[in-house]
Amino acid sequence: MTTTASTAGLRDVVAAPSSICYIDGDEGILSYCGYNIHELATQSTFEEVIYLLWHGRLPNQSELDALSAELAANRALPEGVISLIKAIPKSAVPMDALRTAVSALAFYDPDGPDNSLEASRRKAVRLTAQIATIVAAIDRIRKGEEPIAPETDLSHAANFLYMLNGREPLDVEANAFDIALILHADHEFNASTFAARVTAGTLANIYAATTSAVGALSGPLHGGANEQVMNMLLEIGSPDNVDHYVAEKFASGAKIMGIGHAVYRTEDPRATHLRRMSEEIGKRQGNTKWFEMSHRIEELAIAEMERKGKKLRANVDFYSASTYYMLGIPTDLYTPIFAVSRISGWTAHILEQYGNNKLIRPRAEYTGASNLSYKPIGER
Secondary structure (H helix, E strand, C coil): CCCCCCCHHHCCCCCCCCCCEEEECCCCEEEECCEEHHHHHHHCCHHHHHHHHHHCCCCCHHHHHHHHHHHHHCCCCCHHHHHHHHHCCCCCCHHHHHHHHHHHHHHHCCCCCCCCHHHHHHHHHHHHHHHHHHHHHHHHHHCCCCCCCCCCCCCHHHHHHHHHHCCCCCHHHHHHHHHHHHHCCCCCCCHHHHHHHHHHHCCCCHHHHHHHHHHHHCCCCCCCHHHHHHHHHHHHCCHHHHHHHHHHHHHHCCCCCCECCCCCCCCCHHHHHHHHHHHHHHHHHCCCHHHHHHHHHHHHHHHHHHHCCCCCCECHHHHHHHHHHHCCCCHHHHHHHHHHHHHHHHHHHHHHHHHCCCCCCCCCCCCCCCCCCCCCHHHC
8 A cells, every 4th residue: 555654643634624713823813713813702702602603603682692592591401410420439530520421411312313403503502501510510519519500691601600619700700701711612623623523424413422522632632731730830839939940840851831832833812811811810809829920930931932942832721720710610620611612612513514524534554564474373
């Protein structure tokens, strides 16, 4: 068989056309369906972005109201899923619990095995509404508390914080989390999204495809970086300790988590907003040390990278760590929180795959032995 030079990890290989997300890593551009992320983060809501990703255009007011009402009406979990979460060991990794619960949702969907595009759209609404409820329920149940039933008169962001913390969030908190959801909603053919499309390409149902995505996200090379960033900040403990800590890291050749991105060669446009949010929430809460530490680490890391002739900047994970921490989110929920947002993008890509489906079946460049002769077992 004739082979061609492989590209490790399929980096920069175009796998399929898509009209959902555009990235220009050299210019630091991220857009959803033609809308720059900076405009969406400062002017829209997560519900608007969900509609945009699913339909390729922004909704009018009646369309937005209808989607918001539909999402709110589908937030409650089937009792069977709540019972399943309660049966999961409290020591379980939250992403493992989420993967199991998402898979189980398929048993209770009123559209059952109907895999038509219209039924899949209804399932996308339920998945997007219920993943947030699952993540909040996982955290409360593992702490020995009962899940808090979702409210129907709160935004998606505010309702999640309410179910997680047991109180309605302040406007600044709800707004910050809403922006975080927008920023994480989609990112083209990242590992979890591609996993979802590969599964959808076999015409497996949307729950199977989403379970594949959650499984891919659970790996430390995809999800979890902001958890590691927050663990770093907690280890440092104080702004006074930052310079010494970073100097030791550089001296040992260790990586600073949250600095640099596989695609962006300039600042990750999502980091621009998360930096501002981290500072604003810190000022509102009267405790800016997490922002101050993050900002100083970023300054030192940029200076060191420039000294080495590299252009690395903070990525989406760097400032989301302190932002989530100040919102009362436990660090091991950071990756499940990613799924609370990215389910909007996953389902958009799954629906796009269904709409113009072709089985995704790449080839491998064979590097093993050849022309071997079989020997009977007694001669080996």
